[in-house]
Amino acid sequence: MRLLVLGGGQLALMMCWEASRLPIDFVVYDPDSSAPAFRCGRRAVDPFAAVEEADVVTFEFENVDVEVARYAERLGKLKPPLGYLLVKKSRLEERAFFDSLKIPTVPWRRARGWEEAVRIAEGMGRAVVKIPAGGYDGKGQFIYPREAAGFRGYGGDLLVEEYVDIRREFSLVAVRGEDGDVYFYPPAENFYVDGILVWNYAPTKAPEEAYEYVHRLVERWRYVGTVAVEFFEARDGRILVNEIAPRVHNTGHWTLETDASQFENHLRAVFGMRIRRPRLPPAVAMVNILGLSFERLPLGELEALGRVYWYFKAEARPRRKMGHVNIVAGSVEEAAAKARRVLSLIYGREFPKLVMRPRGG
Amino acid sequence: MRLLVLGGGQLALMMCWEASRLPIDFVVYDPDSSAPAFRCGRRAVDPFAAVEEADVVTFEFENVDVEVARYAERLGKLKPPLGYLLVKKSRLEERAFFDSLKIPTVPWRRARGWEEAVRIAEGMGRAVVKIPAGGYDGKGQFIYPREAAGFRGYGGDLLVEEYVDIRREFSLVAVRGEDGDVYFYPPAENFYVDGILVWNYAPTKAPEEAYEYVHRLVERWRYVGTVAVEFFEARDGRILVNEIAPRVHNTGHWTLETDASQFENHLRAVFGMRIRRPRLPPAVAMVNILGLSFERLPLGELEALGRVYWYFKAEARPRRKMGHVNIVAGSVEEAAAKARRVLSLIYGREFPKLVMRPRGG
Ligand SMILES: Nc1ncnc2c1ncn2[C@@H]1O[C@H](COP(=O)(O)OP(=O)(O)O)[C@@H](O)[C@H]1O
Ligand SMILES: Nc1ncnc2c1ncn2[C@@H]1O[C@H](COP(=O)(O)OP(=O)(O)O)[C@@H](O)[C@H]1O
Ligand SMILES: [Mg+2]
Numbered sequence: 218m219r220l221l222v223l224g225g226g227q228l229a230l231m232m233c234w235e236a237s238r239l240p241i242d243f244v245v246y247d248p249d250s251s252a253p254a255f256r257c258g259r260r261a262v263d264p265f266a267a268v269e270e271a272d273v274v275t276f277e278f279e280n281v282d283v284e285v286a287r288y289a290e291r292l293g294k295l296k297p298p299l300g301y302l303l304v305k306k307s308r309l310e311e312r313a314f315f316d317s318l319k320i321p322t323v324p325w326r327r328a329r330g331w332e333e334a335v336r337i338a339e340g341m342g343r344a345v346v347k348i349p350a351g352g353y354d355g356k357g358q359f360i361y362p363r364e365a366a367g368f369r370g371y372g373g374d375l376l377v378e379e380y381v382d383i384r385r386e387f388s389l390v391a392v393r394g395e396d397g398d399v400y401f402y403p404p405a406e407n408f409y410v411d412g413i414l415v416w417n418y419a420p421t422k423a424p425e426e427a428y429e430y431v432h433r434l435v436e437r438w439r440y441v442g443t444v445a446v447e448f449f450e451a452r453d454g455r456i457l458v459n460e461i462a463p464r465v466h467n468t469g470h471w472t473l474e475t476d477a478s479q480f481e482n483h484l485r486a487v488f489g490m491r492i493r494r495p496r497l498p499p500a501v502a503m504v505n506i507l508g509l510s511f512e513r514l515p516l517g518e519l520e521a522l523g524r525v526y527w528y529f530k531a532e533a534r535p536r537r538k539m540g541h542v543n544i545v546a547g548s549v550e551e552a553a554a555k556a557r558r559v560l561s562l563i564y565g566r567e568f569p570k571l572v573m574r575p576r577g578g
Numbered sequence: 579m580r581l582l583v584l585g586g587g588q589l590a591l592m593m594c595w596e597a598s599r600l601p602i603d604f605v606v607y608d609p610d611s612s613a614p615a616f617r618c619g620r621r622a623v624d625p626f627a628a629v630e631e632a633d634v635v636t637f638e639f640e641n642v643d644v645e646v647a648r649y650a651e652r653l654g655k656l657k658p659p660l661g662y663l664l665v666k667k668s669r670l671e672e673r674a675f676f677d678s679l680k681i682p683t684v685p686w687r688r689a690r691g692w693e694e695a696v697r698i699a700e701g702m703g704r705a706v707v708k709i710p711a712g713g714y715d716g717k718g719q720f721i722y723p724r725e726a727a728g729f730r731g732y733g734g735d736l737l738v739e740e741y742v743d744i745r746r747e748f749s750l751v752a753v754r755g756e757d758g759d760v761y762f763y764p765p766a767e768n769f770y771v772d773g774i775l776v777w778n779y780a781p782t783k784a785p786e787e788a789y790e791y792v793h794r795l796v797e798r799w800r801y802v803g804t805v806a807v808e809f810f811e812a813r814d815g816r817i818l819v820n821e822i823a824p825r826v827h828n829t830g831h832w833t834l835e836t837d838a839s840q841f842e843n844h845l846r847a848v849f850g851m852r853i854r855r856p857r858l859p860p861a862v863a864m865v866n867i868l869g870l871s872f873e874r875l876p877l878g879e880l881e882a883l884g885r886v887y888w889y890f891k892a893e894a895r896p897r898r899k900m901g902h903v904n905i906v907a908g909s910v911e912e913a914a915a916k917a918r919r920v921l922s923l924i925y926g927r928e929f930p931k932l933v934m935r936p937r938g939g
């Protein structure tokens with residue numbers, strides 16, 4: 218059994234960790250020769266040849282070469298299907314996709330160039346202006362009017378959306394098998410600083426309609442694998458879909474503490490095996506390690522509170538996801554309390570400085 | 579943090595899997611260039627240089643080059659201490675070690691050459707004659723009188739011991755930290771066919787004195803790391819220590835289904851971290867995959883019952899440990915029932931032929 222993963226970041230690395238015990242030939246394609254997943258998987262040099270040689274092709278992030286994915290789809294090897302990747306090539310496409318499925322999302326408009334974006338944003342009062350392609354972890358997003366300088370001069374289409382007064386953010390991580398079986402991991406409540414996920418905990422409550430939206434999304438093109446959907450619960454009560462991630466997701470890293478993680482179930486799904494229901498601990502939390510090199514990591518203390526997962530990135534840059542800590546606890550209160558201790562162990566007085574940097578870069 | 583593991587078999591491989599998430603440079607020395615652990619760890623070529631460059635040196639089996647281990651001990655890097663390795667160089671030494679600690683073991687005698695062995699065995703009635711060094715999985719052992727031909731002509735010292743009428747076999751896998759903290763995993767009942775472990779389950783009951791013997795063994799030279807002790811419960815009620823394995827152990831593979839496996843706790847111990855108490859499932863079982871290549875593995879069916887761990891050995895030879903299946907269940911009865919299904923999935927009608935081969939080879 219040979220799997221080709223497009224993209225070699227930490228998501229591919231963790232997938233590879235979970236694949237290690239199985240007789241799977243795990244192949245990774247990433248143009249960056251220092252990609253973390255090469256630590257575990259075998260490196261492919263020619264992506265098209267690798268697609269030909271693989272039994273199954275999947276991806277770990279959205280910004281992969283569409284032509285390679287398209288080739289894999291043509292050979293019947295791409296899981297999840299190409300449609301989900303294509304809508305993620307542009308935030309505008311993604312919003313149109315939600316609209317087409319009648320899934321409520323943040324009120325949005327397409328702007329042709331920065332000047333129109335300013336006009337639309339002005340009309341909304343407070344808005345977020347997003348560059349449609351290539352962004353992640355809050356990159357390419359600008360709060361209007363405060364960060365209006367960030368997109369000044371941008372000539373292409375822009376996504377302009379209402380700035381939502383958010384009560385809480387949560388996500389649903391689910392996995393769908395080839396047989397149509399859908400399993401939802403318990404919902405997680407997610408805490409972002411400046412557009413980047415800093416920590417989360419599970420389980421939290423999610424309203425019925427949130428599950429319904431995910432079902433609608435995965436049934437559209439018969440999704441196969443792990444998927445995540447991010448939600449806003451607005452202060453006025455609206456449940457809004459923020460984005461779909463057609464892949465394993467940072468808000469599901471805590472599932473590594475079960476016997477059927479999002480990574481393992483993704484593998485099971487794309488290889489046509491049945492989804493496994495995990496045994497769940499009472500509560501979990503996850504804390505991202507951002508911008509820190511491992512010499513600065515208080516490893517022993519962190520391991521006393523949880524489990525450290527280190528991504529072995531070549532260089533520690535500000536805001537970069539370098540690793541995370543998973544915490545298991547008897548209650549969500551205990552999980553959150555431990556997460557706070559982990560946050561202060563990692564960031565000390567420097568938190569939130571280490572995390573909060575001007576975004577949009 | 580750099581760890582050197584002497585020996586690159588499946589035990590080193592699984593240790594490496596468990597180390598993967600941590601910022602540990604995992605180095606393996608094994609003269610066999612096809613050793614499984616090279617799939618995960620970095621290969622050392624010169625063992626003495628590797629000892630110098632490592633922060634900590636440990637071993638995954640007993641038949642490592644003593645001079646390398648001695649050098650690591652001299653540099654203060656060897657964990658567990660050398661004494662435990664030295665007694666394992668010879669089954670005769672090991673028995674003398676048990677005697678010196680007043681730990682009851684199978685009644686035994688040293689024979690100088692095969693003819694004396696025959697005389698002593700004759701006097702015992704039924705006996706087992708064991709070549710002192712280099713044996714594992716029942717290799718180098720001969721039941722007297724049935725297998726007397728196997729050691730005929732052997733000139734060196736032999737271990738001759740009573741053939742025990744065994745009611746059950748169990749083992750204790752424990753881990754001792756540098757701070758002296760000792761944690762015992764729940765005891766496992768182990769099922770051997772022809773000297774080789776075929777499957778086991780946990781938890782089972784172990785008498786108080788068994789724990790006491792392990793304490794005595796690990797305190798002798800202040801053990802650090804994971805250790806296993808195998809016991810016989812004789813039909814006449816005697817609790818006898820069979821052997822000590824100063825390393826991670828096949829009867830503890832089920833601990834991979836917890837959040838603090840024997841492999842992870844071994845790493846924690848040798849790096850001076852605190853031992854982690856695992857959250858335990860109600861019951862587990864483990865089935866060894868012996869002598870099978872993975873093309874013949876009913877992977878999907880096995881994964882529906884448990885988790886397959888594959889060791890990626892270069893070649894499938896009879897009796898060779900190729901992988902194992904871990905099973906989690908709500909009760910030991912359920913675990914055992916699932917283990918039986920896994921056994922028949924793996925071995926079918928060929929069981930027990932695949933497993934039962936003349937030993938002593
Ligand atoms: N319209 C908005 N109103 C308020 N906050 C927002 C809005 N859009 C994004 N955010 C904040 O920024 C975070 C990241 O935005 P998102 O669109 O998910 O970008 P990314 O693709 O980089 O994850 C969100 O989780 C949320 O905290
Ligand atoms: N004296 C004995 N009496 C009865 N069975 C024995 C005796 N010695 C070994 N065996 C059987 O053989 C198995 C392997 O023996 P052991 O000495 O542990 O060898 P190894 O080092 O190869 O594991 C034991 O677990 C037990 O089932
Ligand atoms: Mg997002």
Ligand SMILES: [Mg+2]
Binds near residue numbers: 808821
């Ligand atoms: Mg033994």
